[in-house]
Amino acid sequence: MPLLRITSPHAHGPMSTSRVMQHVLLATVPGIIVLTHFFGFGTLVNILWGGIVALACEALALALRGRPLAFYLKDYSALVTSTLLCIALPPYAPWWLIAIGVASSVLLAKHLYGGLGYNPFNPAMVGYVVLLISFPVQMTAWAPPRGLGEVPGLFEALLACFSPASFDAVTMATPLDVLKQNNSLLLEDLWQENPQFGRWGGIGWEWASLAFLAGGLWLLYQRIFTWHAPVAMLVAITAMAGMFYDNGSSASGGSPLFHLLSGATIFGAFFIVTDPVSSAVSTRGKLIYGAMIGALVYIIRVRGNYPDAVAFAVLIANFTAPFIDYYTQPRTYGHARKGDS
Amino acid sequence: MRKIFGFHGGIHPPENKHQSLEHPIRDAGIPAELIIPVSQHVGAPAAPCVEIGQAVLGGDVIAEAIGVVSVPLHAPTSGSIAAIERRPVAHPSGSEALCIVIDTDGEDRWRSLEGVEDYRTADPAQLLERIRECGIAGMGGAGFPSAIKLAPRNPIETLIINGTECEPYITADDILLQERAQRIVEGAQIIAHIVQPQEILIGVEDNKPEGIEAITAAAAGTDLQVVTFPTKYPSGGEKQLIEILTGKQVPSGGLPADLGIVCQNVGTAVAVRDAILDGRPLISRVTTVTGDAVSKPGNFDVLLGTPMAHLLHLAGYDERKNRRLIMGGPMMGFSVPTPLAPVVKTTNCLLAPTESELPTPPPAQACIRCGMCAEACPASLLPQQLFWFAQGKESEKLEAHNLFDCIECGACSWVCPSHIPLVQYYRASKADIQQQRKDQAKSDYSRERFEARQARLEREEAEKDAKRAARKKAAEERAKAAATGEGEEDPIQAAIARAQAKKAAQTNEGSGESELEKLERAVVTTQKRLDTAQQKLSAAEAEGSDLVDALRTGVEKTQSKLDKAKAALAEHQANHSEAPAAAEEPPVDAAQAAIQKAMQAREADAQKSPQEKARDQLGKLEQRLAKAQQRLADGRAAGEEDKIIDALSASVDKLREKISETRAQLAETESA
Secondary structure, three states: OOOOOOOOOOOOOOOOHHHHHHHHHHHOHHHHHHHHHHHOOHHHHHHHHHHHHHHHHHHHHHHHOOOOHHHHHOOOHHHHHHHHHHHHOOOOOOHHHHHHHHHHHHHHHHHHHOOOOOOOOOHHHHHHHHHHHHOHHHHOOOOOOOOOOOOOOHHHHHHHHHOHHHOOOOOOOOHHHHHHHOOOOOHHHHHHHOHHHOOOOOOOHHHHHHHHHHHHHHHHHOOOOOOHHHHHHHHHHHHHHHHOOOOOOOOOOOOHHHHHHOOOHHHHHHHHOOOOOOOOOOHHHHHHHHHHHHHHHHHHHHHOOOOOOHHHHHHHHHHHHHHHHHHOOOOOOOOOOOOOO | OOOOOOOOOOEOOOOOOHHHHOOOOEEOOOOOEEEEEOOOOOOOOOEEOOOOOOEEOEOOEEEEOOOOOOOOEEOOOOEEEEEEEEEEOOOOOOOEEEEEEEEEOOOOOEOOOOOOOOHHHOOHHHHHHHHHHOOOEOOOOOOOEHHHHOOOOOOOOEEEEEOOOOOOOOOHHHHHHHHOHHHHHHHHHHHHHHHOOOEEEEEEEOOOHHHHHHHHHHHOOOOEEEEEEOOOEOOOOHHHHHHHHHOOOOOOOOOHHHHOEEEEEHHHHHHHHHHHHHOOOOOEEEEEEEOOOEOOOEEEEEEOOOEHHHHHHHOOEOOOOEOOOEEOOOOOOEEOOOOOOEOOOOOOEEEOOEOOOOOOOOOOOOOOOOOHHHHHOOOOOOHHHHHHHHHOOOHHHHHHOOHHHOOOOOHHHHHOOOOOOHHHHHHHHHHHHHHHHHHHHHHHHHHHHHHHHHHHHHHHHHHHHHHHHHHHHHHHHHHHHHHHOOOOOOHHHHHHHHHHHHHHHHHHOOHHHHHHHHHHHHHHHHHHHHHHHHHHHHHHHHHOOOOHHHHHHHHHHHHHHHHHHHHHHHHHHHHHHHHHHHHHOOOOOHHHHHHHHHHHHHHHHHHOOHHHHHHHHHHHHHHHHHHHHHHHHHHHHOOOOHHHHHHHHHHHHHHHHHHHHHHHHHHHHHHO
């Protein structure tokens, strides 16, 4: 047998793209468990159905593009996209809503741009925004958390998904909705009148956020991503909320803790902002990119038309990523610092 | 404790060093055949100076250094020269190269060696010459001639002896630290005597506790400082080591000497010590043989030129287990085409891994821009961006993102989760850009030449026009004068007088002389053009360029032009010297006269003895040699690229050869 001729390096580290994706999926598990505990099986059904649609769309796109199916399907990237999208969707969403959202993510946002690695926008957030703009009623119908209403069982969850007409949905405004609509009550009174606010960021949401934080920290520990973008985002949102808190008047935007633990802040910081493909890549770039998303989330939540804003903020920041990268190249070894000569 | 600085990035691959550290250094013995490539260093290959069948003793010079950036080669043991031919060698290009093959006699007889008595009182220049004569080139991997590195243009503050050895598997430097620490220290002191640094540091990674202990003991009581630092690949890279030890970064495109720093590998220090104290040339080295395809891994003291197969056999090589054979480590080594290739000065390791140990890389997945490569890059590059640009062949962007600061350490490829062969992309892009630059320079040169020619033609045309206009004007004036009847002479008489005057003027001075000058000038310029053409041809030959044929035709054409121009000149000279006599002779037939003249010229030429001819040629050649040497010196002074310097020195050598041939001919004719 002739000797192989390969150029260096000959050794390779243990990491692979499939493993990166598997890690991300695994890190969402605590959050999914908490969501299921508070809101019932809706999220789980979303994720399972979304996963099936995602793999089908991925296979279709790969077949149309003439790529090897098995090789690309096992990179888990489609499953990550659909899982992240389905976590963000309201539980007990009808099957077609999920299908449209996932198909938009995988086909429109990913494969039309050239597949994995070539998408300028975060696919899950593209799918989310498509749904939010097209079906605002279904997208804002969140179930009440455990304690404030009946939590449906698994069968009812399947019924809600695949036979929406026969499911009698109970919905409740989310804390972000309530805060958005408020223009007369002091925050203290608002908290008194609306039980869903919970302790800090809303019953259910605050615990789910902490669970996603745990998953995110584990990913950080596994060196799947660096701390820069998530921390920058959280610092920015805290700073913005702190600056405009005004001690809880009726015009207040809400406390920093409320903004951190409500809605998709933590989930977004560790699972959406860290999407490497569509974000800035240099260290300084990640800081700018994360901070920008944090600030935008606050601005859109408080001043915009939508109660939550992670998806819009991320998509807007995606536009700026190449520009940020251009201006934040690290100083190469042996090159003078800017300004030195 | 000295302050240690970090460097950006780096990785921690499995070290795999213990396998080859279980035994002390073993002697690989004398194989039946030694294959010694003439190019084992950076720079011009050495020129063989032995003949087939010639008997050699150990330490005899078998190939001489050509030019400054070159070192000679020595016979590693006694025997006879069996062949000087192309053999497969371990080189990234994977091709064959000229080798001197020695059939060893097993007796290991040596020419007498003589060390420098007291290097402390010796002139550094003399020591450098000795280092060069002993064929020492960097033994860490690159193989740069040490004598040049040790003669930097700036004063040296810090001498760094590199015992880092950060590549996985390799333990050649580690075992040297353990077993030959005293010799490393002596070598370092000799090098310090040459470069006169303020401080001498020996840098070692902290994964070599035994080596550190040994070298610390050996360095006790000297001005050498052993500095240890945490293990991280690639801290043994020259640039990284300098940053770790001094916190300074070598400027992009610059040399460590620009910072007042010089680095030498521990193996090189030992070689320097042996050369200076014992007079022993570099004919052996310590090589690690390891990998799961050998059952007895370890370090060997091996003669240069030993076929790798011989060494592998000693280590218990099982070729059925081995799919690729690597010279160097798993990060930066290159695969060897055949185990018949010889061990050379830069062979620090032979790695024979099994397929499960270093699996064949799987197909690459898409880049997800995860940025792990950027975190690992010791040069603080953005490998993912470089990859993007390399795919799009965007040369300008690649250069703007400092592609040429990539040291090809492989850390980015190692961490890449998508298994993208990043370093391979960068290597290909570098080669492309270098080719583009070369092409650009070539086309710029052609354009300049074309424009210069165009300008010259225009100028000449303008001059001709001016002359024509002047003549026309003069004629008109004459016509006017004739018409107005100015001057009462007969116009015909006047014309005759003018013609005579003109003839007289021609014979006396003017046009005859200028004709001669013109011809001489033609010869000189054609000669110059021929010289440049030959220059280019030899440069192209040295580089193995595709243009060789075209250039050769050019040279031939110019040669024939030169011959014509010389013939014309000779004829003219002959004519002219005969001219006064001819003028006095009765007006014979002009054609007859010409024939006569030509015959006389030929006779004059024929009267020159072959000896004279040879002497003339010798003179000319010597002039050309002087010119070529001048050019070489200028090139060196201007800091031209190695390639150009090589080409220039090659042409100098060619001229020298020609001169010696001509001298031989001359001697023959004289003795005849």
